[in-house]
Amino acid sequence: xxxxxxxSVEETGFDAVAMRGGWVDAGRSAASLGYDGVExxxxxxxxxxxxxxxxxxxxxGLSVPAVGTxxxxxxxxxxxxxPDEGLRARAIERVEAHIRFAARLGAAVILGLIRGRVAHDRxxxxxxxxxxxxxxxxAAEREGVWLLIEPIxxxxxxxxxxxxETLEFIQDLGAQRLGLLADTFHMNIEEASIETSLRxxxxxxxxxxxxxxxxxxPGWGHLDFAAVLATLRAMRYRGWLSAEILPRPDPxxxxxxxxxxxxxLLNTTLIKEGMA
Amino acid sequence: xxxxxxxSVEETGFDAVAMRGGWVDAGRSAASLGYDGVExxxxxxxxxxxxxxxxxxxxxGLSVPAVGTxxxxxxxxxxxxxPDEGLRARAIERVEAHIRFAARLGAAVILGLIRGRVAHDRxxxxxxxxxxxxxxxxAAEREGVWLLIEPIxxxxxxxxxxxxETLEFIQDLGAQRLGLLADTFHMNIEEASIETSLRxxxxxxxxxxxxxxxxxxPGWGHLDFAAVLATLRAMRYRGWLSAEILPRPDPxxxxxxxxxxxxxLLNTTLIKEGMA
Numbered sequence: 001x002x003x004x005x006x007x008s009v010e011e012t013g014f015d016a017v018a019m020r021g022g023w024v025d026a027g028r029s030a031a032s033l034g035y036d037g038v039e040x041x042x043x044x045x046x047x048x049x050x051x052x053x054x055x056x057x058x059x060x061g062l063s064v065p066a067v068g069t070x071x072x073x074x075x076x077x078x079x080x081x082x083p084d085e086g087l088r089a090r091a092i093e094r095v096e097a098h099i100r101f102a103a104r105l106g107a108a109v110i111l112g113l114i115r116g117r118v119a120h121d122r123x124x125x126x127x128x129x130x131x132x133x134x135x136x137x138x139a140a141e142r143e144g145v146w147l148l149i150e151p152i153x154x155x156x157x158x159x160x161x162x163x164x165e166t167l168e169f170i171q172d173l174g175a176q177r178l179g180l181l182a183d184t185f186h187m188n189i190e191e192a193s194i195e196t197s198l199r200x201x202x203x204x205x206x207x208x209x210x211x212x213x214x215x216x217x218p219g220w221g222h223l224d225f226a227a228v229l230a231t232l233r234a235m236r237y238r239g240w241l242s243a244e245i246l247p248r249p250d251p252x253x254x255x256x257x258x259x260x261x262x263x264x265l266l267n268t269t270l271i272k273e274g275m276a
Numbered sequence: 277x278x279x280x281x282x283x284s285v286e287e288t289g290f291d292a293v294a295m296r297g298g299w300v301d302a303g304r305s306a307a308s309l310g311y312d313g314v315e316x317x318x319x320x321x322x323x324x325x326x327x328x329x330x331x332x333x334x335x336x337g338l339s340v341p342a343v344g345t346x347x348x349x350x351x352x353x354x355x356x357x358x359p360d361e362g363l364r365a366r367a368i369e370r371v372e373a374h375i376r377f378a379a380r381l382g383a384a385v386i387l388g389l390i391r392g393r394v395a396h397d398r399x400x401x402x403x404x405x406x407x408x409x410x411x412x413x414x415a416a417e418r419e420g421v422w423l424l425i426e427p428i429x430x431x432x433x434x435x436x437x438x439x440x441e442t443l444e445f446i447q448d449l450g451a452q453r454l455g456l457l458a459d460t461f462h463m464n465i466e467e468a469s470i471e472t473s474l475r476x477x478x479x480x481x482x483x484x485x486x487x488x489x490x491x492x493x494p495g496w497g498h499l500d501f502a503a504v505l506a507t508l509r510a511m512r513y514r515g516w517l518s519a520e521i522l523p524r525p526d527p528x529x530x531x532x533x534x535x536x537x538x539x540x541l542l543n544t545t546l547i548k549e550g551m552a
Binding site for chain 1: 498
């Protein structure tokens with residue numbers, strides 16, 4: 001499994017992003033620590049310094065497995081389920097820009113907080129959200145980009161908090177390029193069993209966020225990452241492990257702990273499989 | 277260990293409380309399921325029907341190990357750290373009423389959400405909170421009541437989210453009748469190791485809220501309650517296990533699952549200890 005580190009390509013209020021500020025330096029640090037890629041948290045692709053990004057990727061050989069959109073919700077209030085039709089249209093436009101941006105990088109687009117929250121009426125909110133997926137799935141198909149819905153814990157949204165609800169939404173839409181992103185921090189709060197829910201996602205699972213139970217680097221909480229990785233291997237998961245962690249005690253220490261811990265577990269489970 | 281079920285003595289917006297509405301019936305159900313006590317969530321003791329409560333306790337033999345105060349924050353906006361001095365004074369008065377109410381029941385008073393949240397400046401907020409404890413600890417001493425501070429996860433407060441921070445606050449105040457309430461749902465999010473943090477609380481641990489990782493009834497999430505109970509036994513914990521759970525799929529089923537699961541684990545660890 002390839003490892004990525006989430007970095008934000010601008011200043012952000014979203015604090016689960018490692019190495020804020022100086023994102024080009026953060027990318028270089030990730031590469032020198034041995035990460036294979038960086039997942040980019042992008043508020044608005046129009047504001048990204050594309051030359052700097054191209055330089056970083058060329059200079060380091062890093063891939064970009066996925067592009068996050070949560071900052072468009074947090075900083076600009078854009079929501080794919082918003083009752084204000086103008087605002088919902090702007091959210092769709094923004095995500096379409098993310099899709100075109102991701103296409104150039106060979107990345108998927110993550111739909112997390114940007115799906116919004118239930119406003120007044122759950123059924124109407126869900127209907128608006130489903131309607132927003134029509135143009136987005138067309139754009140994704142056209143650009144050859146996967147859209148990944150991330151179940152997010154109850155405190156951050158009330159739309160799709162569990163893997164089960166998210167799979168249902170995905171199956172209702174029935175689209176090809178629609179997958180699920182499993183985040184171990186959120187799963188620790190919402191899933192009755194993390195491993196059972198990963199298995200339930202099956203081939204729809206296209207990306208994994210690795211963070212420990214307290215959103216610190218893996219190994220600094222109480223999640224059983226050996227069990228998580230063994231489950232992913234048994235599922236023949238071919239996607240990335242992307243660390244979306246709190247930058248504590250400092251960004252570099254957290255990024256170092258993450259890769260050391262996950263690589264060590266990956267090697268151990270590989271050896272066990274070789275012996276079996 | 278004795279088992280209690282949290283019930284609210286009035287309609288509430290706080291949804292982690294089993295069996296809302298018809299609290300006398302809820303108390304009777306708890307007793308008939310085999311619970312030893314009920315923890316009462318009380319917005320304002322002045323609004324409690326004392327005759328109905330006395331009747332319930334006399335009729336069922338239930339104890340009241342603790343009285344919760346969170347609804348005074350959620351419904352009335354009272355906070356022990358509020359920058360508005362009038363509001364902070366009203367919060368102190370309200371908790372003093374809780375203390376007198378608890379004294380009549382032989383119960384402790386829980387200080388959870390009512391401590392408030394950081395307003396502008398963390399240091400000033402913490403200073404106001406500490407100042408509010410002066411009159412409260414005097415009242416607690418006078419009435420012979422324990423005050424229990426509950427670490428609460430990051431999404432609900434930013435004042436004392438971990439056992440470690442809470443112990444520090446308790447030790448700084450250095451009071452006799454000040455203890456810690458450990459809630460397994462919050463610990464799952466905040467503690468690097470639930471068992472290590474329980475042990476760290478040591479004799480300051482005076483009450484435990486039992487809820488699974490998803491706040492459902494114990495056994496319906498992924499927490500290792502066998503390990504939690506074994507740790508509590510090894511610490512010679514003499515307090516209560518009080519279930520503060522989501523009433524799902526319905527209040528009765530959740531209360532039944534809780535007592536069945538916890539009693540079975542308590543019996544198993546007792547047998548293991550007997551054999552050791």
